[in-house]
Amino acid sequence: MRSLAASLGLRPTKQRGQNFVIDPNTVRRxxxxxxxxxxEHVLEVGPGLGSLTLALLAEGHRVTAVEIDPVLAAALPSTIASYAPGQAASFEVVLADALVVGPAEIGTPSACVANLPYNVAVPVLLHLLEVSPTLRHGLVMVQSEVADRLAAPPGSRTYGVPSAKAAWYAEVRRAGPIGRNVFWPAPNVDSGLVAFTRREPPATPASREEVFAVIDAAFSQRRKTIRSALARWIPDRSVLDEVLAKAGIDPGLRGEMLGIEEFAALAGARH
Incomplete structure (x- = not known):
């Protein structure tokens, strides 16, 4: 990986969250x-120099890789041809921002396995789950604190907006730590694996956008009760009280005590 980077005259940049995995045992793990x-058809985001890509191809998977860096995207086909010539036909690279791709660019992958760029990991994961309904499961590497937030249950210290929104799409769990020394350059933060399995969202007459608006409002003022936090969402207190009662939500609870089913019920109660 280092020699590939040197041949490209490449230095990892913080702007794009580039920390390349250089340990072969880690990508195999x-x-x-x-x-x-x-x-399986696997979607990889941020393949970088291709270490995880090669590990996926070595196991016989078809890989569609989304890379925002034009230098890296241009180099990946040559890397695959050199190190995995027998799997070259199973690989495709898409030069694009993962925050805006859709089925037209990535097709219909059933899994996502990636070392996500840490600075945009949560929005990228939520975007992919939204635009690619064929994604049924995955395993992504993110900053350890982000992994905690994504997998946190209601009522826990790290539960928040990412936890609730991810739960709309999938069951999410921590799947182990990753040491700093497997990266180049070594990051200043710990890393962790997050596994997800898609599930149907809660039954509600509300749209996903409406449910997410309730989540945003509920966590905008974490220390306030749900009745106080949702005052901007529904300024009329009498109407808000009716919605809370219809949804079966105790107005004295705080937002971090509510799960995705309760947020869906709140949004649906306005219909």
């Missing part, structure tokens, strides 16, 4: 932990 089916 990630592929094993992902629980992929044989020859």
């Amino acid at each position: 990630i592929v094993r932990a992902a629980g992929l089916s044989p020859a």
Whole structure:
């Protein structure tokens, strides 16, 4: 990986959250932990120099990689041709921002396995779950604190907006730590793996956008009761009280005590 970077005249940049995995045992561990089916179509975001890509291809999977850096995107096909010539036909790179891609660019992958750029990990994951309904499971590497937030249950110290919104799409869990020394350059933060399995969102007449608006409002003032926090969402207190009662929500609870089902019920109670 280092020699590839040197040949490209590349230095990792903080702007794009580039910390490349250079330990082969780590990428093999990630592929094993992902629980992929044989020859699964895998979406990889931020393939960088291709270490995880090569590990996925070595196990017989088809890989669609989304890379925002034009230098890296241009180099990946040559890397695959050199180190995994037998799997070159199973690889495709898409030069794009993962925050705006859709099925037209990435097709219909069933799994996502990636070392997500840490500075945009949560919005990228939520975007992919929204625009790619075929994604049924995945394993992503993120900053350890972000992993805690994504997998946090209601009532826990780290539960918040990312936890609730991710729960709309999937069951999310921590899947192990990753040491700093497997990266180049070594990050100043710890890393962790997050596994997700898609599930149907809660039944509600409200749209996803409406449910997410309730989540945003509920966590905008964490220390306030849900009745106080939702005052901007529904300024009329009598109407808000009716909505809370219809949804079966105790107005004295705080937002961090509510799960995705309760947020969906609140949004649906306005219909």
